[in-house]
Amino acid sequence: MYESILSNTLDVLKSLIFPIPAQGGIAGSGLKCGNIEWAREMGRSDNHHYPMGTAYLKMGVRGVAEKAAASAKKTESPEKRELLEGISKVYDEIGNSLARYAEEVYANAGDDQRLLRIADNLKALSQRAPVHFDEALQLVALMWYLRTLSCGGADIGRLDVHLKPYFENDISNGYLTENDVRELLCDFWLLINQKCGGDTLNNVMVGGMNPDGSDAGSRLSVLMLEATQKCAMSEPHINVRVHPNLNPDIYHAMLKVQLMGQGQATAYNDEVVIPGLIKFGIPEKLAYSYTNDGCTEIMLDGYSGIDFAHMDAVGVFELAFNNGNWAPRTYRKPVKYWHKNNAERFYTPEVVPGIPTGRVEDCETFDEFYKQFLRQYEFQTRYKANGLKRREDDRRVNIVTSLLLNGTYDYILDSGKDIQRGGFPVTAYMLFSGSIPTVADCLVSIKKLVYEQKKYTVSQIKEAIRVNFDGYEMMRQEMASMPKFGNDIDEVDLIAADIASHFCQWLDDFRNETGFAIMPALIGWRFLEEAYGVAATPDGRRYTDPIAEHYCATPGKASKGPTAHINSIAKAKDAIARSVGVCAVHITLPSNFGNTEKSLMILDSLVKSAFAQGLNQMNIAIYDAELLKKAQKDPENHKDIIVRVWGYSAQFVGLCKEMQDHVISRVAAKLT
Amino acid sequence: MSTGTVFDIQRFCVDDGPGIRTTVFLKGCPLHCVWCHNAEGLSGKVQLYYSAEHCIGCQICQAVCPVQAHRFTDSGHTVDFSRCITCGACVDACPNESLRLAGKLMTAEEVLSEVVKDQPFFESSGGGMTLSGGEPLMQGEFAISLAKLAKERGLHVCIETSGFCNHETMKSIAQYVDLFLFDYKHSSPEAHKRYTGVENKIILENLEFLETLEKPVILRCPIIPDCNDTKEHYGAIAALANRMKNIIEIHIEPYHPFGVSKYTALGLTAMYNSQEMMPKDASEQAAETVRALSGKNVIIS
Structure with missing residues (x-):
């Protein structure tokens, strides 16, 4: 089963071309192998969305090889033996590669003390487990590089927790200073940035609560945030698990990073996430280990992978409004995924048409229409849930996963079970449904204009949508003036909360019926494409105007400021608690928010109040809309601007024009 | 039940006192400062507010107006504010927010129920409610009710x-106010009268009174080119601040032209209609002068 993975992995390792680091204390930037196809096969079935385990840190790569070989001898199962023997061979060869890398660096070092130290570290790592912080970080960097040879990046997980023992030991015995550690972290951050930027999945989580309530964070967490502040680049995406006992220095460092305005660091709320995970059935110890996936989603650091499906909520609305069909329309444009180098294509929302839920024209009340919408939504949710279940059923029979990856989890070295065939303690599947707030805007507009004020009929609205409101500007303006999610208006906020609750309930029902658990997540990352995939909408949104990200207001519509926006979101408190995949929230502040002690205090208040009200995640970005417009015209001189895209931040000038416009539309009016 | 005329309730105000605040703007002002940037606050009455840039020319306002205040001609939509009886018919009919009424009669409870929506943010930031205007104490009884509530x-x-405001009103409200943001517009009584329409005697007496109560005050000083951007005035600000222990901070507020369009929207003409921002170095110079003379915390806001 693993022959092909094994032979390709060994080919990769034997063909590695070792770059001599031109600067810094960490080697590996620019590492290449003989053939990218070998690397692809080496990483088979690895979606890079979850962190590696830490077995190689604890026992060293030779230790992993020995442990796997010993377990292979004990097992009676040929399948397990094959996996374990494969891991053993791979990790022995990694050891050999490290030794070769060390020799290569020695040969080029001369009397350069920096290079000699790197070579010493590589040599030590080829023989034994890391003892010092710089060795451990070097090994993490190289393992990350090996894992990502054929792609842009991969999740990194709770790096401060993984490296804390090495850090504390080195600091207490004077082997390294905090300054040395910060520099080394910057070297690692730079190495990641040199490889790729943007939608890379390179996430680092710091902080977090231990099961006894104590703080898992340390001075190392602070240094990681400071390194992010110092580097001011998009990678890695840094995140902080906030809880009542979080070291105030970590929290303060997080606020300082947020104040840079680049859409980092994202804060997670342990007090909502952990109880949510436990209630969902995740064992307590594992729930406390959570980290975020490549984007924003929650998964368990070292104990689960993640796979998911995505559903476009506004697409569901369009189907419900047209009895299971797409809206007739006279317009359609192609769009790019997010980056300027992505190809243009016509996007079709991630839902299936063809399920007739009734003619809206025949509904006599808003309630009737709303029920039809919910029927369509439930159908789509179940369709996606079934798809995920099928994926898992297939996986259990067919899948084999990268030996490099399997070997990083110490329990796999005992069990010999492939991580994706029952090896992981938790099988994590997630269904995303973002953009619900735009749907709520549409529903409230119909409720008021069709059923309460009786200003328009459904047929008139459909005709206006068909022609993108051309000749119907007055109708569009009236729709645009209806209550919008994000302004603390119950009438619309509670509709969104109700949809979110139903979504969570349907996945619960599905679990009860099938035994297959899927985490609900109020996340949506295809909002840009969706704005091109769906027609104009009855909230007064013209074709291609922005659609809500995640569970946030439609960009530009939260006109009462961030407190009202947060309050609107918090009305879905119960659904948020159940959305263990996370309810992703983007709050964008205008640049005249300032960069003072008071600005820090305001950020602090926004995070604390949002979390006290039940939000489980929040991302804050601060942009100058005028500067972004200038950067669109003069990209050469604005390469330093980093903005939040969906679950990650990226260089603004690298985004496609449509995504740039979307980001600009998020910036509300300047503070008065 | 105390009622008053409110023209805005603005959330997430971060420059109107400590922390995150909700600012309640009360309509009407006994002063008429030539540079006033809040034209909606001048009159105590409800007024029609027309934003020409949002008008889509649908002419519905013309159709519903009982007094023919709206007209559409070749040059577009014109509003005859002298005819308007602020019945609100056009506002209800307008498909967007091109027409609205500036000013709404509200009870103190209604205002507070809006304000407390951000109470969690006030608590975590040390913020709260700020009363502003207009001159909030022109609706003294209402302002006192709001502050008390x-x-x-x-x-x-x-x-x-x-x-x-009269001394009794100041005395009454002071017991419910934690921090005064007190304007200091001009140090010369004559110039004060010339630029604001009133003398500064009562104002200074009220300020003295707050000192006897040891109520903290932030002195807010609008700096308007050619009106009060003089060394004498800066010296007077510093002298006042030095004399009064309760003045904890001085805010220099350089002139900005963002309020000029509001006059047009209300059918009024701005008296001081410069479109120029006060130059940054001039406001920094003003702040530096006051800082050097007073030794108090001086910020440009």
């Missing part, structure tokens, strides 16, 4: 005032 709900209360 806010204190009962545990809110931190600021008031932004010109200080031009």
